[in-house]
Amino acid sequence: MEDRTTEVVFKKETVGKLLSLNFKDEKTKVTGDAVVLMAEMLKIFVEEAARRCQKQAEVENCDVVDIEHFEKILPQLLLDF
Amino acid sequence: MDEEFSHHQRLKAALHFTVGRLCEDIAGSSRKKFSKELVAAIAETTFRQCDIFAKDLEAFARHAKRTTVNSEDVKLVARRSTALYNYITRKSEELASTNQEQKERRRKNTGKKKENGQSGAGTSGNVDCDMT
Numbered sequence: 001m002e003d004r005t006t007e008v009v010f011k012k013e014t015v016g017k018l019l020s021l022n023f024k025d026e027k028t029k030v031t032g033d034a035v036v037l038m039a040e041m042l043k044i045f046v047e048e049a050a051r052r053c054q055k056q057a058e059v060e061n062c063d064v065v066d067i068e069h070f071e072k073i074l075p076q077l078l079l080d081f
Numbered sequence: 082m083d084e085e086f087s088h089h090q091r092l093k094a095a096l097h098f099t100v101g102r103l104c105e106d107i108a109g110s111s112r113k114k115f116s117k118e119l120v121a122a123i124a125e126t127t128f129r130q131c132d133i134f135a136k137d138l139e140a141f142a143r144h145a146k147r148t149t150v151n152s153e154d155v156k157l158v159a160r161r162s163t164a165l166y167n168y169i170t171r172k173s174e175e176l177a178s179t180n181q182e183q184k185e186r187r188r189k190n191t192g193k194k195k196e197n198g199q200s201g202a203g204t205s206g207n208v209d210c211d212m213t
Contacts, residue, residue, distance in 0.1 A: 008102045014095045018128070019150075021092065022135035028142065030150040033176045037155040038134065040172055044165065045130060046100050049123045050107040050115070057113055065108070066116045070123065080162055081130065 010039040049077055097124040134158055152176070 016035045020028075030038075049070070056069040100123055104115045141154040152173040159169040 008099060008106060010099050011095070014092065014099070017092055018096065018131045019135045019138065021089070022132045023139050024136065025139065025143075025148070027148050028139050028150065029148060030138070031152065033152050033173065033180070034138075034150050034155050036176060037152055037169055037172055038138075040169065041134065041155065041159060041165075042127060042131065043103065044168075046103045046123060046127055047107060049126065050104045053115070053119060053123075054107065054111060054113060063113060064116055065113050065119055067118050067122050070119055074126070078130075081165075 010042050012036065012039060015039045015042065045081060052077060093128055096128055100124040100127060
């Protein structure tokens with residue numbers, strides 16, 4: 001249940017710059033569609049991380065979802081991506 | 082040098098902001114709160130994951146003898162999880178069909194301009210996505 005009417009997404013500009021920043025060759029470019037798809041990928045990555053942390057906190061009966069939960073789910077998260 | 086540094090920081094800040102909002106949405110449905118440190122950790126990890134994604138994308142494009150990364154490269158990056166791969170493939174097809182519709186509309190408008198005696202500029206900026 002979201003109380004926002006607009007969906008939270010990564011801005012195309014941000015994603016584009018994040019990718020360009022890490023290209024080894026300065027000539028490498030990205031198509032508009034690819035940027036949109038990568039924005040989706042990143043969103044899913046963040047959501048997965050957040051949900052897995054939440055679940056971990058539930059399993060441990062903690063009230064706050066904290067870094068220790070993140071540390072536990074991180075290895076599998078990285079392997080899954 | 083300072084400009085590069087602040088550009089870097091600004092990007093990270095933008096990323097952190099969106100990550101925060103995404104976490105808020107997910108936390109919103111439960112009583113548990115996400116700690117600030119956790120949100121920062123997720124943001125930092127996402128930033129580093131971007132590095133890996135970017136380098137993979139670049140390698141895939143270069144392997145295909147291209148300098149421009151396209152949707153096919155993104156699909157490859159999503160290959161490890163079947164569900165993710167299918168989702169990205171679907172999105173890619175949606176985008177491709179939207180682009181197609183936009184092209185049709187532009188072609189019609191260009192046609193009208195030609196009728197009015199103006200020279201219509203051909204739009205060929207979009208890279209076509211392969212729908213495999």
